[in-house]
Amino acid sequence: MTGRPVIVDTDPGQDDAVAILLALASPELEVLGITAVAGNVPLDLTSRNAMVTCELAGRPEVKVFAGCDRPMQRDLFTAEYVHGATGLDGADLPDPRMPLQEAHAVDFLAETLAGAQPGSITLCTLGPLTNIGTLLERHPGAAAGIREIVMMGGGFFEGGNVTPAAEFNIYVDPEAADIVFGSGLPLTMIPLDATHQALILPDHLSRLRRRGAVGEAVAGWLEFYERWDVDKYGMEGGPLHDPCVIAYLLQPGLFTGKDCNVRIETVSPLTRGMTVVDWWGVTRAPANCTVIRRVMAGEFFDLLIERIGRL
Ligand code: BDR
Ligand code: CA
Numbered sequence: 001m002t003g004r005p006v007i008v009d010t011d012p013g014q015d016d017a018v019a020i021l022l023a024l025a026s027p028e029l030e031v032l033g034i035t036a037v038a039g040n041v042p043l044d045l046t047s048r049n050a051m052v053t054c055e056l057a058g059r060p061e062v063k064v065f066a067g068c069d070r071p072m073q074r075d076l077f078t079a080e081y082v083h084g085a086t087g088l089d090g091a092d093l094p095d096p097r098m099p100l101q102e103a104h105a106v107d108f109l110a111e112t113l114a115g116a117q118p119g120s121i122t123l124c125t126l127g128p129l130t131n132i133g134t135l136l137e138r139h140p141g142a143a144a145g146i147r148e149i150v151m152m153g154g155g156f157f158e159g160g161n162v163t164p165a166a167e168f169n170i171y172v173d174p175e176a177a178d179i180v181f182g183s184g185l186p187l188t189m190i191p192l193d194a195t196h197q198a199l200i201l202p203d204h205l206s207r208l209r210r211r212g213a214v215g216e217a218v219a220g221w222l223e224f225y226e227r228w229d230v231d232k233y234g235m236e237g238g239p240l241h242d243p244c245v246i247a248y249l250l251q252p253g254l255f256t257g258k259d260c261n262v263r264i265e266t267v268s269p270l271t272r273g274m275t276v277v278d279w280w281g282v283t284r285a286p287a288n289c290t291v292i293r294r295v296m297a298g299e300f301f302d303l304l305i306e307r308i309g310r311l
Contacts (some may be wrong), residue, residue, distance in 0.1 A: 002156035003030040004249065005120060007109065009067075010242070011039025011127030012049035013083050014090060014221035017127055018304070019242040020050065021214065024057040025307040027248055031064040032112060034122065035105035038096035039127035043069040046127070049088045049228055051096035056224030058311050060098035065130040067105025067293055071173035079168060081121045082228045087204050090224025091217040109135045125151040126242040133176025136183055148151065148186035150249060152242045154262070154275030156291075166273035167192050170264060174273040178264040187289040189262065190244045191275065194292045196253065198244055199237035200226050204301050211309040218308055222287065240304075247300050248292070255298050257292035261285035 005262060006029050010016045023029050034054070036047040047066040054062045070076045083089065090260065101108065109131065113121060125132060135142055153169040160166040161290045181187065200222050206221075208215040226238020249256050261283060265274040277291055 004122060006122045006249070006284065007028045007035060007112065008285050009035045009037060009047045009123060009125045009127065009131050010050060011037050012053060012089055013040040013046070013127070013242070014225040015040070015240055015242040016126045017049060017088060017221060018218055018240065019246050021218065021311060022243050022304055022307050023058055023124070024059050024062065025310045026246070027065050029246070031062060033065060033108055035065045035067050035109060035131050037067045037105070037127050037131045038069045038076050039169065040083045040108035041076065043067070043075065045087045048096060048305045049086070051098050051100065052088060052093050055096050055098060056093060056158055056214055059167070063101050065101045065103055065105035070174045071128060071130050072133055074173065077172050084112060084224060088221065090222070091220035093217060100123040104137065105131050106134050110139040110142045113142040118143035118144050119147045121145050123149045124245045124249070125149060125153070126245060129153070129171035130173045130178050131286055133173065133179040136179050143183060143185055145233050146185055148188065149180065150188045150190070151200040151246050152190050152195065152245050154189050154277070155279040156275060158191070158193040158196055158281065160274070160287045161192060163272070165265070165271040167275070170275055172177070174264050174266045177273070179264050181262055181264050181288060184288070186247065188290045188292065189289050189305050190248060190255070192239070194295045195239045195241040195244050197295050197299055198240045198297050199235060200240050201237045203245045206304065207305050211305065212284040212309040215308050221272070230305045232260055242277055243304055244295060244300065249304055250302060255292045256294045257290055260289060260291045261286035261293065262289045
């Protein structure tokens, strides 16, 4: 039995890297490729970090593509202040030996989707939506191959983490997000409202450390990465955002939300990148997205730790 075909679009980042590990550890999913985008750190580092992660998983044959090196209409805003200078600070891992694929990520996406059964491939997006916005703008026909897009991004009742209004992935490239939310494709958004419930606690780190070399590296990453949110927001632990996307595909019953209309603010400097979620249906505008609001955090970490232990 082969797994559900997915492409992971990502800007690693420690939490992205853990999401990639979770996907590669899960037989329910077939990772057709990993497409890197500029976000947490510049593109050369996100591409490198995707390859470091594949090699950590013992999967150097996974195809990694470099994509867009800056947002569609804006300068790049990065988050070394969270992820460290490399984007993967916290574990000492070797430079990757596997090759970066020659094709541009957007060309890989276009060709793969054009050759796929209609509605067959799931895109898991863990970073700014630049690669996907560019794909839909340049290759509108490629949309036919997409089954759904499940993204980490946005925040509504919880607010933002870059500005009071905006979450990082949408803030970095709001024009790309606007294209995606206007595409009519089936969308699921996992915003800060849900991921701020998935807090990394000391017990999770010690359980990971008992799971061998991969668990040890993951614990090192997460210990480094969570200090930012713990210090800034006074949280009990750092929120583990991006693996929620993969966990949603594996066990959707761990998540609850509802179908809503969502629009992206692209004009106002004050609220740039805000995900305007019509949770109460006040506009009566048609729903274009399933918006997740809750995650069963204990079960989510049980799943994650068990899967990391398989690597
Ligand atoms: C998102 O921004 C990045 O820092 C994380 O990798 C995650 O995708 C959270 O706002
Ligand atoms: Ca990310």
